[in-house]
Structure formats: C-alpha cells, structure tokens
Amino acid sequence: AEYMGDNKDLEERCEIMGQLANDFINEDPDNFDMTSNVAKCICELCFDDFQKPLFPKKVTEQSLKLSISNPIFVLFEALYALPEEDPMRQSYYLLLSEMHTLQPRVGYFLLYFLKVQQGTDSEIRVHSWVSYQELARSSRDPDEERVLMRDLELLAQDDRRLFAFLLPDVVAQFQSYAHTPAFVRLVVGNVDAARLQELLCAVLMGRCTLFAPGPQLVTLLHESLHWSTLEQCFLWQLLNAQDLPSVDLIRALQFVDFAKYPEATSNLLLTLRLDAPSAEVVYPLLLRPAASGDHFTAALLCAWSVDRKTASRLAELLQDVLTGRANKTANSSKRRGAAAANDSSSSNSARPTAIHVLTHLENVRQNGANQVLLQHAAVQQGLEEAARTISESDKFRFSNLLALAVDEDEEDAEWEQRSYDNFTCGRAANTRVKRGYEEAAAGGAVDSGKSRRQLRNVASRRAAAAAASGSTTSRRGCGIKRAAVNDDLYDSDGSTSSEEEDDRAAVVSAAGGGATAGSQVKRARRDQDEDF
Numbered sequence: 001a002e003y004m005g006d007n008k009d010l011e012e013r014c015e016i017m018g019q020l021a022n023d024f025i026n027e028d029p030d031n032f033d034m035t036s037n038v039a040k041c042i043c044e045l046c047f048d049d050f051q052k053p054l055f056p057k058k059v060t061e062q063s064l065k066l067s068i069s070n071p072i073f074v075l076f077e078a079l080y081a082l083p084e085e086d087p088m089r090q091s092y093y094l095l096l097s098e099m100h101t102l103q104p105r106v107g108y109f110l111l112y113f114l115k116v117q118q119g120t121d122s123e124i125r126v127h128s129w130v131s132y133q134e135l136a137r138s139s140r141d142p143d144e145e146r147v148l149m150r151d152l153e154l155l156a157q158d159d160r161r162l163f164a165f166l167l168p169d170v171v172a173q174f175q176s177y178a179h180t181p182a183f184v185r186l187v188v189g190n191v192d193a194a195r196l197q198e199l200l201c202a203v204l205m206g207r208c209t210l211f212a213p214g215p216q217l218v219t220l221l222h223e224s225l226h227w228s229t230l231e232q233c234f235l236w237q238l239l240n241a242q243d244l245p246s247v248d249l250i251r252a253l254q255f256v257d258f259a260k261y262p263e264a265t266s267n268l269l270l271t272l273r274l275d276a277p278s279a280e281v282v283y284p285l286l287l288r289p290a291a292s293g294d295h296f297t298a299a300l301l302c303a304w305s306v307d308r309k310t311a312s313r314l315a316e317l318l319q320d321v322l323t324g325r326a327n328k329t330a331n332s333s334k335r336r337g338a339a340a341a342n343d344s345s346s347s348n349s350a351r352p353t354a355i356h357v358l359t360h361l362e363n364v365r366q367n368g369a370n371q372v373l374l375q376h377a378a379v380q381q382g383l384e385e386a387a388r389t390i391s392e393s394d395k396f397r398f399s400n401l402l403a404l405a406v407d408e409d410e411e412d413a414e415w416e417q418r419s420y421d422n423f424t425c426g427r428a429a430n431t432r433v434k435r436g437y438e439e440a441a442a443g444g445a446v447d448s449g450k451s452r453r454q455l456r457n458v459a460s461r462r463a464a465a466a467a468a469s470g471s472t473t474s475r476r477g478c479g480i481k482r483a484a485v486n487d488d489l490y491d492s493d494g495s496t497s498s499e500e501e502d503d504r505a506a507v508v509s510a511a512g513g514g515a516t517a518g519s520q521v522k523r524a525r526r527d528q529d530e531d532f
Helices: 001-007 009-024 032-045 047-051 061-067 071-081 089-103 106-118 121-138 144-158 162-172 183-187 194-202 215-225 229-242 246-255 262-270 277-286 296-304 308-322 325-333 338-349 353-367 375-388 392-397 406-443 448-470 478-488 498-512 519-529
Strands: none
Touching: 009 032, 009 071, 009 519, 032 047, 032 519, 061 106, 061 448, 071 089, 071 106, 071 215, 089 121, 089 498, 106 144, 106 162, 106 392, 121 144, 144 183, 162 194, 183 229, 183 246, 194 229, 215 229, 215 246, 229 262, 246 262, 246 277, 262 296, 262 448, 262 478, 277 296, 277 353, 296 353, 308 353, 338 353, 353 375
C-alpha cells in the first residue's frame, strides 16, 4: 500500500490495487475491523484521485474509457468479476460502504462507472445498477433514496456537466425516486442554460422521463409554487417538453392564485393555449373565480378564439353550459352503473353554471380586444337561452353582455311582415287607381281636373308610403329579401299583369330605399299627367 501511494505510474498503481482486492477477498469476510481498516487505507492513498476532475472536457468513447482508468475503478471491476451468487460480493459491498462513509464521492464514482460501462459490456448492463442499490443498502443509512439524493447533491456541487450526463440514466433506473418533488427540485436547481438544453433534448428524444402523470404531478406543481423563479421557469420548460396531459395541469388551478404565483399562472397560460379546448379542460377553467384583475380564464378564451376550428368547439362547450345541456349529459351518464354513477356524481358537482360562463364572457367583453367568441352563433344562441332562465338581478348584472345577443328569427319575421304589408298596400292603391280610370271613362260625369287630382293624390300617398317603408328596411340581406318579394309578384304561369308590374315596382323601390319621398311623389304625378 505504501508503494502504491508513492508510485506515480498509473498502470502500476492499478495493478497494486488489483492485488489488494484479491488479498481482501481471501481474508475472513466477517472480520469487520479488517474491512474498516482496508477502506480507510484505500481512501487515504487515493485521496488525490478523488479530487481530480473526473469527466473529460470532450466526450468521446475513448475519453470516457480513459477517465475510468484510475485505481478506484479497479475495485468496481473486481466486484463485477465475481459471479452473482458468490458470497464474497457482499464483502465487497461492505468494503465500498465503509469507503462511502469515509469518502462520499465513492457513490457517484460508482454511478459514473456504471454509466460508462453500460454501453460496452452486456454482462454489466444486466446487474450494474443493482450494484449501486446493494451499496446503498449496505451503508450505515440503509435508506436508498436518501443515499442517492446525497450522492447527486454532491455530484451537482462538484461537476454540473457530469450531473447532467448521468441524469437520464439515473432517472431511468430509479423512477420511484426521480418523480418526487425533492428530486425534481434538485435537478432544476443545479442546471444552467446549457445543461437544461441537454436535458430538454434527452426528454424530447425519449431518453429521460422526468415526470409521472397523475396525482404525483399535481403534488409536484403544488410544491413548486414556493420555489425560486428560475427553478419554476426551468421546471415548466421540462414539463412542456414531456407532453403531459392537460387534465393534470388543470388540477393545479385550484391552488394557483393569479396574484401570488405569477410564474405558475403565466406558464399555465402558455401551455394550455396550445391545446384544443375540451370539456375536461374548459369546465374547470369556467369554475375558476373571476377575481378582480384575474384574467386567466378570459385570456385563454380569447386565445382559443383566434383559430376558427377551436373557436367553434369552444363556443359549443359554452353553449352547452348556458343552455343546461352539459348538466343533462352528466345526469344521463349517472345512470350507467354504480361505478360510473360515483364518477359522474363527483364530476357533476363540479359542473359550471350559466352564471360562471356569463361572468367570464363579461370579462372578455370588457377587457378583450378579440370579440370573435361573443359573435359566434353558438354563443349568441346560448346567451338568448340564458336570458330566459337567469334571475332578474342577473339579467341586470349582465345586461350589456346579453344585449349582444340578437334574436335573428324575430328580426326576419318583422322584415317579412313589413314587406308583406308594403306589397298589400301597393296592390290596394293600384286597384283604386284603376277603378278611378274606369269610372271616369264610363260615367263622364267626373270632372277631368278633379279626377286628375284624385289620381295624383293616390299615387302620391302610395309613393310616400313606399319610401317610408324603405327607410326602415332591415340592414341584413336586402337584396335577398327583394328577390323573394319579386318572386311573389309573378303569376303561376310566370307572367305579370300591368297593375302587378306597377305594384312590383313600388315594392322594389321600397326595399331598396334608394329614392326620397319627394322625388317619388313628383314622378308619380308626372306619370299620371302623361296618362291623361
């Protein structure tokens, strides 16, 4: 041992360490004092090896193999030379656990050795990570998770590059510990931008699964609210890289306060806006209280309204709540068995109401520049239905919002009634004009000037009524309405009479609203003068 400490030749030192390991194997394995003394001796003689940088600056297969050529790794190789059923393996674990107590870097040195050897030796690949677990169980603190966390914390302090290099394999082999909030915080708290970039690539390539969906993720998000801003930003970048279900992220809304936790709310906004709206996501959003200054739900509603497809889906979901259809669907599923009844009962208790939707839509109306969602036909129909069911106080509260809903059916009926009245009035006036002509020609008793004035008055009243009707014509679809009225003026055989031509001209002029009442009166009088 003294010769190994003085000799600077690496090859010779490795040979001496190998000989020492063989001598240790041949000794009494139950001699704990001897095991402790050997461990102390090795740690002192290899002190410099533990202080030197372990990870090469340029990572290649050759440089990695050269980095595990110092005497410490000879002990690890001797351990793997023993068959799995050999009882002397336990003696090695005891020796390494004593060395681990005296020199804590032994733990992550073993992890690094396993990582390098994993890609070159198939035999080691089978039981390599079990060796570290056995080492942790043989230590004075048999809690494997605490041992692993201590080793990784020390590794992060010594070399962050090596920490990021080992992390994907550690996460893959120790998944039960890797998904805990303590482990994740250790990761995000000990990586810089360059290491985060490497870790993101590992996640996207499927080599590292840092998060587990379900209750563990919700617990993690809850605890992360009290981390530093940088730690939370790194956490959310890793979360977005793994493509986790939005339902788990939505569950975090119950304890994410808009004013207290801006890091979580801002990242949730950016994450959820990329997903298509669904009932599982939208309904919890609607249940979120619309506190003063809290634009979380309104911002997402506006963001989803930019795309036509997502806007239509979102509008349908809002319409279901406004019309009560969502609760009817939940109640119908409640009758599908006992298990389904329990699930739907719990989900039904968390269903949003029309008031929830109106509250957030009012926020959109007041603060959103994008009003497309409010103009969607499904939302308009939902607002009309809600106006019939909510209380008078709520109608007053949301009066400005409900005023945006236009009953198109009533407006169409009003326009059609006006067109019909105008058409009927025109035909009656023409009938009176024709009758006046006949009486004047047959009797000859009526003064021609008087008849002329009467006819002029009839025509003037008809034109004035048509012009007044034209000024109140609906703003929507005038051309289509005029075409419909024109079709009604034709006889069944497709021909028109002279008096119907006059009626049709009057109605068309009224629908177009293009001439003033005065000009129409003058034109009517001139036409009558020419007739006489």
